[in-house]
Amino acid sequence: MGGQSSKKSGETGTPPVLQINPNLPYTAELSSYEAACRLDPDLQSFDTTLQARTNRVINSLAVGVEVRSLSFNSLKEVTGCLLEMNQEVVKIILDCKKDIWKNQELFELVEDYFENSLQTLDFCTALEKCLNRARDGQLILHVALQQFEEEDADGKKYVRTLEELRSFKTAGEPFTKEFFQIFQSVYKQQVLMLEKLHLRKSKIDKKLRHVKVWRKVSSIIFAAAFAAILICSVVAAAMAAPPVAAALAAATSIPVGSMGKWFDSLWRDYEVALKGQKEVISSMQVGTYVAIMDLDSIRVLVDRLEIQIDSLSQSVDFALRDEKAVKFGIEDIRKKLGVFMKSIEDLGEQADKCSRDIRRARTVVLQRIIKNPN
Numbered sequence: 001m002g003g004q005s006s007k008k009s010g011e012t013g014t015p016p017v018l019q020i021n022p023n024l025p026y027t028a029e030l031s032s033y034e035a036a037c038r039l040d041p042d043l044q045s046f047d048t049t050l051q052a053r054t055n056r057v058i059n060s061l062a063v064g065v066e067v068r069s070l071s072f073n074s075l076k077e078v079t080g081c082l083l084e085m086n087q088e089v090v091k092i093i094l095d096c097k098k099d100i101w102k103n104q105e106l107f108e109l110v111e112d113y114f115e116n117s118l119q120t121l122d123f124c125t126a127l128e129k130c131l132n133r134a135r136d137g138q139l140i141l142h143v144a145l146q147q148f149e150e151e152d153a154d155g156k157k158y159v160r161t162l163e164e165l166r167s168f169k170t171a172g173e174p175f176t177k178e179f180f181q182i183f184q185s186v187y188k189q190q191v192l193m194l195e196k197l198h199l200r201k202s203k204i205d206k207k208l209r210h211v212k213v214w215r216k217v218s219s220i221i222f223a224a225a226f227a228a229i230l231i232c233s234v235v236a237a238a239m240a241a242p243p244v245a246a247a248l249a250a251a252t253s254i255p256v257g258s259m260g261k262w263f264d265s266l267w268r269d270y271e272v273a274l275k276g277q278k279e280v281i282s283s284m285q286v287g288t289y290v291a292i293m294d295l296d297s298i299r300v301l302v303d304r305l306e307i308q309i310d311s312l313s314q315s316v317d318f319a320l321r322d323e324k325a326v327k328f329g330i331e332d333i334r335k336k337l338g339v340f341m342k343s344i345e346d347l348g349e350q351a352d353k354c355s356r357d358i359r360r361a362r363t364v365v366l367q368r369i370i371k372n373p374n
Contacts (some may be wrong), residue, residue: 055216287361294354301347
């Protein structure tokens with residue numbers, strides 16, 4: 001508010017200049033407010049309006065002081081100015097209103113995250129069951145190879161060899177339709193979760209960018225309160241009635257600077273709370289992204305293993321045609337079995353990695369929540 005609130009005293013017929021005491025306890029806050037005005041066009045506009053209204057009221061009161069009385073119009077000017085300033089402050093606060101402390105959306109996201117992670121762990125359990133069936137098929141083929149070696153060396157018919165090969169066919173596909181349904185459901189949930197987290201994080205980033213608005217609001221409220229106190233002090237001096245003057249002048253003792261510090265503390269706490277929420281969301285984002293990458297890798301390995309199982313099944317079908325085809329079929333199975341075993345091992349390791357990653361991510365998210373309880 002620039003250090004003065006009336007026209008220059010050098011102008012003819014104007015009241016004397018009203019100087020602000022530089023020793024006031026909130027001089028530092030006024031300096032901070034003036035600096036904020038220089039940086040913010042909206043704050044400059046508010047300050048211009050505020051100065052004009054305050055000067056108008058004080059000039060009106062100054063005329064009343066000259067005749068040692070206050071007119072009805074002067075008092076009307078005072079109340080009208082205070083009302084206008086309050087409405088201006090309310091308007092800006094409503095424009096900048098934010099739901100600072102309620103985190104229901106974040107709480108629901110955290111619940112969804114942990115529920116999704118549990119379902120993904122259940123999927124890993126289902127995958128392990130499928131892998132066990134694949135390992136059983138691998139063992140059956142190993143036995144078939146051993147039986148073939150024994151029966152071929154003895155010149156016997158391949159009765160037990162064919163029996164093992166039929167057992168492999170009877171066992172069927174290790175990856176059931178239900179398994180793929182679970183995979184699709186879990187994968188879809190993880191992708192949707194990542195989208196929700198991205199949207200929520202974008203909102204928080206937007207709120208963090210708007211934290212400076214709270215600085216503006218704090219400055220506006222401080223300036224409006226200062227102007228109101230200034231007017232009250234002038235009214236007190238003009239009224240001349242000691243009891244009334246004492247009551248109104250007491251308004252000047254209000255610690256406006258403390259109020260400014262309180263607002264400053266409020267938006268700072270708000271910023272800290274938002275950053276805490278962002279940490280939690282970022283942790284969930286990382287965990288969800290890693291889970292999706294693990295699921296992608298699992299799907300690739302499952303597809304590869306399915307192709308190999310289908311190829312082995314074709315070799316088994318060929319070996320089951322007749323006794324002459326057994327040798328060719330078994331030789332083909334022998335060539336493919338090593339790759340099949342390696343694929344089972346790779347998929348098992350990826351399933352273990354997925355489980356470890358999920359549990360680790362859950363732990364990190366819990367640590368973030370404990371660190372930022374709000």
